[in-house]
Amino acid sequence: MPRRTAMTKWRPRALMMLALLAGVLATGSFAGSVSPDDANANDAKAHDANTSDAKKADAQTPDAKRLDAETPDARTLAAPADFASIADPNSRSAAYFTELGKVLTNPRCTNCHPRTDRPRQGDQARLHQPPVFRGADGFGLPAMRCTSCHRDANFDPAGMPGHAEWHLAPPEMAWEGKSVSQICAQIKDPKRNGGRSLHDVIVHIGTDSLVGWAWAPGVGRTPAPGTQKQAGALVEAWAESGAACP
Ligand code: HEC
Ligand code: HEC
Structure with missing residues (x-):
């Protein structure tokens, strides 16, 4: 990991202040008219x-x-072996996916897979402040690029999540507000999953480092349930048992 200089430490904060100010001016919200956001x-x-x-x-x-x-169960993931008692392969396959759904519907994932062009923040999944938008490439509008604030790693003193590839999932990969069965249909549809095979989806969820951020999200955020490895094992078990949807 590159060493952080004093420069890279204060720059994101200065940019954030500017952006907050811009947001306040743009929405005119400072004087007291309280919008839902x-x-x-x-x-x-x-x-x-x-x-x-x-x-x-x-x-x-x-x-x-x-x-x-949430029960304590909501923080953990069952292993594929825990589903051995479900004899019908279709029901077992769907049950793997339902378990995986605990991860897919978690704010750590849905905040970056939003229904609109605007990301969400925190465990409460509130709208991103300052207002930022997807832009043509998912990295934000030209004047407000994700990477001007989100750096290559979390910056805990500012509560700032980070990763070198930090950007929004495209609209066809939106999960926010969808049911686990809707996400299931979508995640195995190459037209809506970035042209991925089931094998690619296993590898992506089980090993991709941007997905992995969800289990090491920095201070003030609850990690996604279980571990990334366990999530990958569930996707694999689901794919190998016929990728049935709940
Ligand atoms: C920082 C934003 C961000 C976070 C956090 C994030 N994703 Fe994504 N995700 C993306 C982007 C961007 C893409 C599109 C990348 C591509 O197609 O190469 C994507 C694509 C995907 C895909 C492939 C497309 C599809 O729908 O099948 C999967 C699977 C996925 N993400 C899973 C997850 C899971 C699971 C989590 C949470 C544990 C997560 N992501 C968290 C940004 C994010
Ligand atoms: C002006 C600075 C700034 C810009 C630009 C910016 N963000 Fe953020 N973002 C933040 C801050 C600060 C936080 C942490 C706030 C919090 O969680 O309370 C944050 C948090 C987030 C989170 C929440 C993660 C979680 O699960 O809690 C997501 C997702 C996110 N940003 C996505 C984006 C995307 C995508 C872009 C570009 C389209 C972007 N941000 C651009 C400042 C910025």
């Missing part, structure tokens, strides 16, 4: 303050309720 941002601030009041405020949002409802 701003309300989200306020929730986020309350969350960061991490007081019990803030926790109560967060608990009002549907997303927070969903997280609260």
Whole structure:
């Protein structure tokens, strides 16, 4: 990993401040007209303050309720062998995918596979602040490139996630708001998965380092359930058993 100089440390922060300012000017939200997005941002601030009041405020949002409802099982992944008792291969295959769905519908993945042109942030999956958009290549509009803030690695002092390839998945790979069975149909459709074979999908989920970021997301973010290796094993078991969808 390249050594960070003082330059690369303060630059993202300075850019962030500029961008925040630009966002405020563009939306005119500073003077008090509270749009739903701003309300989200306020929730986020309350969350960061991490007081019990803030926790109560967060608990009002549907997303927070969903997280609260999570059982310890939601943080782990079952192994393919755990499904051996399902005799019917089709049902077993679909069950592997349902388990994998815990990863695919996790904010660590869906924040980058959004339904709109705008990424989402954090465990509450609030809209990205400042407002940034996909752009032609997924790396943002010319004036607001992802890589001007997101560097080649997480920068924890600023709560800044990072990876050299940080950019948005294309619209046909959107998962946000979709059911696990809809994502299943989509993920095995070469027209909507970047022309990948099932083997490519196994390798991508099991070993790709941008996908892997979801299990080492830096301070303030909950990692995706289980491990990347376990997720890869589930995709493999699913593909080898006929890639049935739940
Ligand atoms: C930083 C943004 C980012 C994050 C985080 C991210 N992805 Fe992606 N994902 C992308 C981009 C960009 C592509 C398109 C890359 C390509 O086609 O080469 C993509 C493509 C994919 C594909 C191939 C297309 C498809 O729909 O089959 C899979 C599978 C995938 N991601 C899985 C995941 C999983 C699983 C997670 C979470 C554990 C995740 N991604 C998190 C950006 C992200
Ligand atoms: C002006 C700076 C800036 C730019 C430009 C920027 N981001 Fe971000 N982004 C941030 C900051 C700061 C965070 C962390 C905020 C937080 O989580 O509270 C963040 C967080 C994220 C997250 C949340 C990850 C997670 O799961 O919590 C995603 C996804 C993301 N950015 C995608 C993008 C994409 C894609 C682009 C380009 C289209 C982009 N960002 C451009 C500043 C920026």
